[in-house]
Amino acid sequence: MxxxxxxxxxxxxxxxxxxxxxxxxxxxxxxxxxxxxxxxxxxxxxxxxxxxxxxxxxxxxxxxxxxxxxxxxxxxxxxxxxxxxxxxxxxxxxxxxxxxxxxxxxxxxxxxxxxxxxxxxxxxxxxxxxxxxxxxxxxxxxxxxxxxxxxxxxxxxxxxxxxxxxxxxxxxxxxxxxxxxxxxxxxxxxxxxxxVVETPQQVDTVVALGDSITDGDKSTPGTNSRWPDVLARRVLARPAPHQFGVMNEGISGNRVLADGSGVSAQARFDRDVLAQPDVRTVVVMEGVNDLRWDFATKPADLINAYRQLVARAHARGVCVVGGTITPWEGGSRWSARREAIRVQVNQWIRTTGEFDAVVDFDAAIRDPQRTTRMLPAYDSGDHLHPGDAGYRAMAAAVDLDDLECRR
Structure with missing residues (x-):
């Protein structure tokens, strides 16, 4: 230089x-x-x-x-x-x-x-x-x-x-x-x-948009154990034509529908996702804080917001992978009423086909014996955030072929 x-x-x-x-x-x-x-x-x-x-x-x-x-x-x-x-x-x-x-x-x-x-x-x-x-x-x-x-x-x-x-x-x-x-x-x-780096033309960017669970809260500091980190390691193990840069756009406490910890996902979508270099796919995993703080009081509140994010991404030729909302019974502000909304929203994410693909984070870390809560082996201890093992399970749930979506 x-x-x-x-x-x-x-x-x-x-x-x-x-x-x-x-x-x-x-x-x-x-x-x-x-x-x-x-x-x-x-x-x-x-x-x-x-x-x-x-x-x-x-x-x-x-x-x-x-x-x-x-x-x-x-x-x-x-x-x-x-x-x-x-x-x-x-x-x-x-x-x-x-x-x-x-x-x-x-x-x-x-x-x-x-x-x-x-x-x-x-x-x-x-x-x-x-x-x-x-x-x-x-x-x-x-x-x-x-x-x-x-x-x-x-x-x-x-x-x-x-x-x-x-x-x-x-x-x-x-x-x-x-x-x-x-x-x-x-x-x-x-x-x-x-x-930012220059890469062969076929390599693109994948963005993870989310809240504290994407941000990696309760992961071991300094070890790059957030689920997008683990996902990036999986991607880099593939042949070069199938690799991506992976960007973590999680903010702890962030919501889809309202500002608070950071501006809402809807407000920051252009800056944090669409403005990224050569972004091909965004993985959206956000909504639990809208449920916890009653900004989403019915399924349509989150569903309509997701539809807007999908439409904005598609208008720019960006694919959207929808992530289901993970369980948090026993954690802060859990209730049966909020759980019922979470279940309905997740069913919509899984079945409607409005996302280009789906990653079922809920199924990846829930307790099969009690699906309203996280599997204890994956729980950081606060019943809301996974620990390192839970984040590994989330990253493993992503079908890497879904990241190569083209619009």
């Missing part, structure tokens, strides 16, 4: 962000060679952006992210979608993460934006970096270090990352390979929204 000796600040009006989900645990695979072949941009990691509780001023955040599919020309998108003031990033670096906040020696490289090392992002906007030359292996753990100039105001990011990132002392420490300036761990992401 060529570094500019006298960078100027460039104001960018906003770029459609691109995202992808995470996968881990296996040894890194070689990035697919794209030499001499048509390519396209695919999201290899991403997260759904919302407001955070960060208070940052003249500090660097080292975000630890884990990619899915490999490729070349890595680009990182940064978001100020929910910020309260324009933010200036004057030093953004990406390298392969080591232990804690360290970066593996010799891998940290500076990102530029329209060939400048500094970029100002208006409120509500997103920016996409220039591509870094070279290949990125599949399932890489990256450290994206971002220094903000001055007081950042309200910080856009992702609250429940289920991954430890790091906040520096005062000053620009983005280029540091050591962890010395990063004393403060955080369980949230700041500003970083996605990682």
């Amino acid at each position: 060529t570094f500019l000796s006298s960078p100027r600040t460039t104001v960018v009006a906003g770029v459609a962000a691109v995202v992808s989900s995470a996968a881990v645990a296996l040894l890194p695979q070689p990035a697919p060679s794209t030499a001499g072949r048509p390519t396209n941009a695919v999201g290899t990691w991403g997260t759904a952006v919302d407001t955070t509780t960060f208070t940052l001023a003249d500090q660097t955040v080292r975000n630890i992210v884990h990619t899915s599919v490999g490729g070349s020309g890595l680009r990182i998108s940064l978001s100020n979608a929910f910020g309260s003031t324009p933010v200036t990033f004057d030093s953004v670096w990406v390298g392969h993460a080591g232990e804690g906040a360290t970066i593996k020696a010799g891998t940290n490289r500076q990102l530029t934006f329209s060939e400048e090392s500094s970029v100002t992002v208006p409120v509500g906007a997103e920016v996409l970096s220039d591509p870094l030359p070279g290949d990125l292996p599949a399932q890489s753990t990256l450290a994206v270090s971002i220094h903000v100039v001055g007081d950042a105001g309200t910080v856009s990011g992702h609250k429940l990352a289920h991954q430890t990132s790091w906040v520096s002392t005062t000053g620009d420490h983005a280029s540091d390979e050591s962890a010395d300036a990063y004393p403060t761990p955080t369980g949230s992401y700041a500003w970083v929204e996605s990682a």
Whole structure:
């Protein structure tokens, strides 16, 4: 990468962000060679952006992210979608993460934006970096270090990352390979929204849209055990023409019908799904929070909203896999009345054919002896969220051929 000796600040009006989900645990695979072949941009990691509780001023955040599919020309998108003031990033670096906040020696490289090392992002906007030359292996753990100039105001990011990132002392420490300036761990992401790579043309993006169960709540932090992570590992075990980038657009507490923890799934569908690079298929698994908080008081409330998401996706040539709502008897705000609605909604998802395909998450993790609750072996203990074994069962329920749907 060529570094500019006298960078100027460039104001960018906003770029459609691109995202992808995470996968881990296996040894890194070689990035697919794209030499001499048509390519396209695919999201290899991403997260759904919302407001955070960060208070940052003249500090660097080292975000630890884990990619899915490999490729070349890595680009990182940064978001100020929910910020309260324009933010200036004057030093953004990406390298392969080591232990804690360290970066593996010799891998940290500076990102530029329209060939400048500094970029100002208006409120509500997103920016996409220039591509870094070279290949990125599949399932890489990256450290994206971002220094903000001055007081950042309200910080856009992702609250429940289920991954430890790091906040520096005062000053620009983005280029540091050591962890010395990063004393403060955080369980949230700041500003970083996605990682994008160039892949062979037949490789596309799959987006998982959902709530805390897609977000991976109660999975083991730092192990990439959310169900989209496990799904990504399954996808990467296939031959290259059948691989995808997998992006996790789950927000804990999110609802289909109303804002709350993040804006509603309907309100964020364009940004978090349709704006992703070369998205072929979205897996929609959301609705339990609408039931728990009585925003859905009859089956038609959720069914009509699902129909709108399907219609919007189909209008853009995107396939939709419908995920059934998982059981939660014994968990917070369960009732027989809400359970009856869940059963009816799931029956509609399974039988009407309005989705391009169905993944029966309910059947995958319910107790066959008591179908209103989760199988105890899959239960994290709160009776609402699966643990790691439950998330593995959910990922195993996805028919990988359904992800290759074409419209």
